[in-house]
Amino acid sequence: xxTKTSTYPLRLPRSLKAAVEKLSKQDRTSVNxxxxxxxxxxxxxMTPAEYFAERKARAGVLFVSGQKxxxxxxxxxxxxASTSPERLPLSALP
Numbered sequence: 001x002x003t004k005t006s007t008y009p010l011r012l013p014r015s016l017k018a019a020v021e022k023l024s025k026q027d028r029t030s031v032n033x034x035x036x037x038x039x040x041x042x043x044x045x046m047t048p049a050e051y052f053a054e055r056k057a058r059a060g061v062l063f064v065s066g067q068k069x070x071x072x073x074x075x076x077x078x079x080x081a082s083t084s085p086e087r088l089p090l091s092a093l094p
Contacts, residue, residue: 010035 012020024034 020031020034024031027034029037
């Protein structure tokens with residue numbers, strides 16, 4: 001399997017470049033591999049926030065045969081369950 005790559009001229013302050021060189025040496029990786037891993041970590045850390053924001057926007061929508069049939073559905077709570085705090089839906093929490 002071949003991975004396509006591209007080059008990008010990266011300008012780093014000298015102090016940051018020196019820190020990257022030191023850390024990559026401690027990590028026994030090349031500077032390039034260290035920077036790639038750092039960027040990959042940042043991208044993966046930011047991606048879940050976008051994913052969950054999208055899911056939140058679509059919450060409560062049910063599609064059947066391509067048509068929206070329900071929006072912001074909330075389950076009903078029986079009288080018995082309503083007195084038990086461990087059975088309350090998350091939306092009832094402050």
